[in-house]
Amino acid sequence: MCQLLGMNCNVPTDIVFSFTGFAMRGGRTDTHHDGWGIAFFEGAGVRHFVDHQAAVESPVAELIKRYPIKSKNVIAHIRKATQGHVALENCHPFVRELWGRYWVFAHNGDLKEFAPTLNGPYRPVGSTDSEKAFCFLLQELRNRFGDTPPALSLLRAALKELVAAVAVHGTFNLMLSDGSALFVHCSTKLHYVVRQHPFVTASLSDEDVSVDFSQVTTPEDRVAIIVTEPLTTNEKWTAFAPGEFNVFVDGMSIQER
Amino acid sequence: MCQLLGMNCNVPTDIVFSFTGFAMRGGRTDTHHDGWGIAFFEGAGVRHFVDHQAAVESPVAELIKRYPIKSKNVIAHIRKATQGHVALENCHPFVRELWGRYWVFAHNGDLKEFAPTLNGPYRPVGSTDSEKAFCFLLQELRNRFGDTPPALSLLRAALKELVAAVAVHGTFNLMLSDGSALFVHCSTKLHYVVRQHPFVTASLSDEDVSVDFSQVTTPEDRVAIIVTEPLTTNEKWTAFAPGEFNVFVDGMSIQER
Numbered sequence: 001m002c003q004l005l006g007m008n009c010n011v012p013t014d015i016v017f018s019f020t021g022f023a024m025r026g027g028r029t030d031t032h033h034d035g036w037g038i039a040f041f042e043g044a045g046v047r048h049f050v051d052h053q054a055a056v057e058s059p060v061a062e063l064i065k066r067y068p069i070k071s072k073n074v075i076a077h078i079r080k081a082t083q084g085h086v087a088l089e090n091c092h093p094f095v096r097e098l099w100g101r102y103w104v105f106a107h108n109g110d111l112k113e114f115a116p117t118l119n120g121p122y123r124p125v126g127s128t129d130s131e132k133a134f135c136f137l138l139q140e141l142r143n144r145f146g147d148t149p150p151a152l153s154l155l156r157a158a159l160k161e162l163v164a165a166v167a168v169h170g171t172f173n174l175m176l177s178d179g180s181a182l183f184v185h186c187s188t189k190l191h192y193v194v195r196q197h198p199f200v201t202a203s204l205s206d207e208d209v210s211v212d213f214s215q216v217t218t219p220e221d222r223v224a225i226i227v228t229e230p231l232t233t234n235e236k237w238t239a240f241a242p243g244e245f246n247v248f249v250d251g252m253s254i255q256e257r
Numbered sequence: 258m259c260q261l262l263g264m265n266c267n268v269p270t271d272i273v274f275s276f277t278g279f280a281m282r283g284g285r286t287d288t289h290h291d292g293w294g295i296a297f298f299e300g301a302g303v304r305h306f307v308d309h310q311a312a313v314e315s316p317v318a319e320l321i322k323r324y325p326i327k328s329k330n331v332i333a334h335i336r337k338a339t340q341g342h343v344a345l346e347n348c349h350p351f352v353r354e355l356w357g358r359y360w361v362f363a364h365n366g367d368l369k370e371f372a373p374t375l376n377g378p379y380r381p382v383g384s385t386d387s388e389k390a391f392c393f394l395l396q397e398l399r400n401r402f403g404d405t406p407p408a409l410s411l412l413r414a415a416l417k418e419l420v421a422a423v424a425v426h427g428t429f430n431l432m433l434s435d436g437s438a439l440f441v442h443c444s445t446k447l448h449y450v451v452r453q454h455p456f457v458t459a460s461l462s463d464e465d466v467s468v469d470f471s472q473v474t475t476p477e478d479r480v481a482i483i484v485t486e487p488l489t490t491n492e493k494w495t496a497f498a499p500g501e502f503n504v505f506v507d508g509m510s511i512q513e514r
Contacts, residue, residue: 044382045345048305059324067316088302097353100380121378121399123357125301142378 002092002108003030004190005076006175006226008182008248012042012070013223017204017211019076020065021231024206026055026078035091036061038076039104040069041179046102047071050091073177077106089126093175096122098138099149101178105134108228109171109187116166133166137176152181152249159183160245167243175226182248184226186240192226193235194251202232222251259349259365260287261447262333263432263483265439265505269299269327270480274468276333277322278461278488283312283335286463292348293318295333296361297326298436303359304328307348330434334363346383350432353379355395356406358435362391365485366428366444373423390423394433409438409506416440417502424500432483439505441483443497449483450494451508459489479508 005022007015019038026036033054040047047069051058055078077092084090092106107130114129120139124131140162141155149155159176163185166172173190176183184190195202197220199213226248230237240246247254262279264272276295283293290311297304304326308315312335334349349363364387371386377396381388397419398412406412416433420442423429430447433440441447452459454477456470483505487494497503504511 042309042345045307045348047307047345050302050304052299059320063316063320088299088304091302095352097380097382098378100382102382119404121355123354125354125357125359147376 002077002079003228004106004108004173004175004226006182006184007071007074007223008251009072009221009223010250011221012072013221014068014070015074015076016065016068017202017209018225018227018231020209021204021206022076022078022227023055023061023065026061028056029206034079034081034086035088036076036078037091037093037106038064038074039093039095040071041073041102041104041177042069042071044101044179046095046104048093048095050088052086052088052091073179073182075104075106075175075177075182077108084126084128087126090128092130094131094134096134096138098142099147101149103138103176103178105137105174105176107133108173111166111169111172114166114169133172136166137162152247156183156247156254163245173228180249182224182226184240184246184248186242186244188242189228190226190240191228191230191237192224192240192253193230193237194222194224194253196222196251200235202235204231205233206231224248224251224253259334259336260485261363261365261430261432261483263439263441264328264331264480265508266329266478266480267507268478269329270478271325271327272331273322273325274459274461274466275482275484275488277466278463279333279335279484280312280318280322281463283318285313291336291343292345293333293335294348294350294363295321295331296350296352297328298330298359298361298434299326299328301358301436303352303361303436305350305352307345309343309345309348330436330439332361332363332432332434332439334365342384344383347385349387351388351391353391353395355399356404358406360395360433360435362394362431362433364390365430368423368426368429371423371426390429393423394419409504413440413504420502430485437506439483441497441503441505443499443501445499446485447483447497448485448487448494449481449497449510450487450492451479451481451510453479453508457492459492461488462490463488481505481508481510
């Protein structure tokens with residue numbers, strides 16, 4: 001199994017604090033040492049970093065911890081290989097383009113006997129079930145909506161249905177973003193916290209690091225952090241229910257109407 | 258205008274030496290300070306680094322100069338904006354997937370009145386003529402060959418024809434790779450050198466750095482470096498002819514038959 005980390009905000013925010021704790025699980029406080037990756041949306045563009053080395057040993061992870069890249073949507077992943085060998089092409093997150101937007105996808109879990117018909121333009125490059133599922137989701141979105149991106153409510157409804165169809169094949173904790181929204185599905189384990197005014201001091205559970213968010217934010221800032229296991233010891237994390245599908249926009253969970 | 262750097266080798270090789278000289282042109286020895294990028298194939302996977310900062314000031318470029326990533330196909334680009342504003346989504350190289358392979362593309366030049374019909378699955382995310390041309394090339398390859406990648410000789414012939422059709426719109430110096438071959442077209446200016454046994458000591462023209470390649474290679478190694486302006490003062494660079502289309506495989510130019 002793997003671990004996932006996502007961030008969705010109303011203003012571009014750096015993920016240095018959360019990533020510092022998360023990266024410790026890539027070989028130090030946990031055993032996810034078969035590669036890692038992170039993708040940051042910046043405007044319409046994406047910065048995409050993947051490495052087949054353990055996150056705790058990777059010079060690229062070291063850069064991420066020191067270089068405060070500001071983003072409204074980030075997805076990160078540390079891998080413990082279950083399907084697909086340890087290789088760069090099997091590192092999450094994966095990136096593809098649909099409707100003139102980049103889409104970023106990462107998955108934690110294991111899909112059994114999942115062999116969707118891929119007859120559209122998206123084909124896996126690597127050998128993971130995860131990339132296959134990502135190609136399937138984009139193919140089906142394109143089949144449903146053609147060349148025109150739908151409104152968020154329609155997109156959410158379509159993705160919820162498609163994700164549920166894939167999730168019957170196994171564990172499908174996932175994060176997906178097109179740069180404006182962060183779509184999250186929980187099969188087994190995911191937690192989130194929304195950081196907003198009044199901000200507190202948070203302390204990482206995986207490393208001896210604290211940050212007083214009130215010193216580095218404005219009262220209008222809002223940041224949702226979604227992660228497999230809570231990252232801090234003194235914040236109130238909410239667990240996703242198994243089967244829950246949620247969408248984060250501007251640092252807030254959009255409740256289904 | 259921009260500058261391009263490509264590398265194609267028969268064994269995975271690091272590009273630290275050539276990139277060190279090339280990056281100097283991103284704001285120091287030349288004025289290409291509107292972003293930069295580099296993509297390395299590693300197996301079927303791609304490491305893709307883009308930054309809207311000048312290459313001489315970018316922490317990511319600093320990482321590339323220190324972290325010897327080994328690759329058989331690399332494409333790098335430093336940008337001086339002509340079309341499209343300075344933003345991450347307009348930084349080359351661009352990456353898309355076709356036939357379950359990643360494709361990497363970078364362009365130097367300017368296309369006028371270039372408005373191809375893009376009715377396939379590839380749409381530009383940014384606002385450059387370059388990304389539009391890349392989407393057009395992949396769309397047309399998919400139209401010609403469907404879901405099955407053709408043999409290299411057919412691919413080369415198709416690309417040569419497609420590239421010539423785009424090049425009538427302006428300056429179209431380009432590099433394109435699917436991880437196995439590096440396709441190069443010269444409209445105005447490109448040079449290449451093949452480094453092979455017996456290896457010599459090479460000295461950068463943009464910085465006071467030399468390397469004795471005989472110390473870091475085996476006699477079987479072969480590396481082709483393709484670049485807008487020669488990078489070293491004591492190697493014999495060959496200029497491409499205007500209109501020349503060439504393909505490099507295993508560090509060698511494949512002459513047309």
